[in-house]
Amino acid sequence: MPMERGSVAEFNVDAELPMAMGRVRVVRQSWAAPIDNMAVTPLHHLELSLLPRSDHARACFPAHWGPHRFEPIGELFLFPAQQLVHAKSDCRHQNSISFDFDPELMAKWVDCNPEWTDKRLRACLDIVSHDIRNLLFRIGEEARAPGLAARTMIELMAMQAAIELSRHILNIDEEKAIGGLSPWRLRLIEERLTSDITPPTVTELAAMCNISVRHLTRAFRVSRGRAIGSYVLEHRMNHAKKLIETGMNIKSVAQAMDFTASSNFTAAFRRATGETPRDYRQRVSRSMARPLAHIH
Known part of the structure; x- marks a missing residue:
C-alpha cells in the first residue's frame, strides 16, 4: 500500500x-x-x-x-x-x-x-x-x-x-448500535481477557460489569457484532498460541489452558483456528525459518 x-x-x-x-x-x-x-x-x-x-x-x-x-x-x-x-x-x-x-x-x-x-x-x-x-x-x-x-x-x-x-x-448487520455496552465496560472485558490466561465465565464478566448475563450477551453482540462466547474463545486460543510458540508441549499447553484432556484442547483449537496445535507450531516455525518459493 x-x-x-x-x-x-x-x-x-x-x-x-x-x-x-x-x-x-x-x-x-x-x-x-x-x-x-x-x-x-x-x-x-x-x-x-x-x-x-x-x-x-x-x-x-x-x-x-x-x-x-x-x-x-x-x-x-x-x-x-x-x-x-x-x-x-x-x-x-x-x-x-x-x-x-x-x-x-x-x-x-x-x-x-x-x-x-x-x-x-x-x-x-x-x-x-x-x-x-x-x-x-x-x-x-x-x-x-x-x-x-x-x-x-x-x-x-x-x-x-x-x-x-x-x-x-x-451480511454484516447494519442495525444501529442502540443498547450496546458502554466503552468502560468493553474496556473492562478486554483487560480481563488479555491479563489472565484463565478464561472467564459469562457470569463473571456480567458481575464485573454490574449487569445481568442476559443484558451482557445482548449488548455485547450489539457492540461487537458477535457472540461474547466466541470472543472469549478467540482470546483463549490467542493465549494458547503464545504458549505453543514458546516450545511448550501440547499436553502442557492444554493443562495451562485448563482443558481436562489434550484431545479436548486440540478439538477446540481446530474449531477456532482451522488447524491443530501441532500444525500451527509447524507453520509458525516454517514461516520463520524458510524463504518461500516464487511463482513464475
Whole structure:
C-alpha cells in the first residue's frame, strides 16, 4: 500500500502473482521501531497474518471515526479501497499472505457496492470467517510449493475469496448500535481477557460489569457484532498460541489452558483456528525459518 507517513519496514516479497483481478503476494516484513503508519490503497487489501499478531495492533479510519478511535486488528483483515487507514502496533516481524483486488469486482459479482458504515469498517479489521482464512492459507501453501496448474488454482481460489468476502461484508448487520455496552465496560472485558490466561465465565464478566448475563450477551453482540462466547474463545486460543510458540508441549499447553484432556484442547483449537496445535507450531516455525518459493 502507498504510505503517506509512518514507520519504515524491511519488505521482502517471497512470491507474487499478478492477475486480471489484482495481485496475490507472500511477504516478510521487519520493523526497527513500533509501527505508526497511514496508508491509502486503490484496491481492496485483504491480508492473513501467518505469525501471531500483537495484542496491541490497532487501526483507525480517521475520515469516519476521527483521529483518536482505534479498534483491534485480527489475523485476517481488510483495508477497503480508497479509505485512509492509520495503523499502530508494536510488532517487529510479520509474514503474511495478501490479496489486492479491484473494488469494481465486488459490484460486478454481487451487484452491489457496499456502503462503508461504522459496523462494516470495524468488522473489516477482524474478519471472522474460516472460509476466507482457509482460502488465503491454501493460496500461501500453493505459493510455497507450486503444483500442477498453480497459477490457475491460485486465481480460482482468489476469486472465491473475493466473493466470500463480498458476501461476508454485505451480511454484516447494519442495525444501529442502540443498547450496546458502554466503552468502560468493553474496556473492562478486554483487560480481563488479555491479563489472565484463565478464561472467564459469562457470569463473571456480567458481575464485573454490574449487569445481568442476559443484558451482557445482548449488548455485547450489539457492540461487537458477535457472540461474547466466541470472543472469549478467540482470546483463549490467542493465549494458547503464545504458549505453543514458546516450545511448550501440547499436553502442557492444554493443562495451562485448563482443558481436562489434550484431545479436548486440540478439538477446540481446530474449531477456532482451522488447524491443530501441532500444525500451527509447524507453520509458525516454517514461516520463520524458510524463504518461500516464487511463482513464475
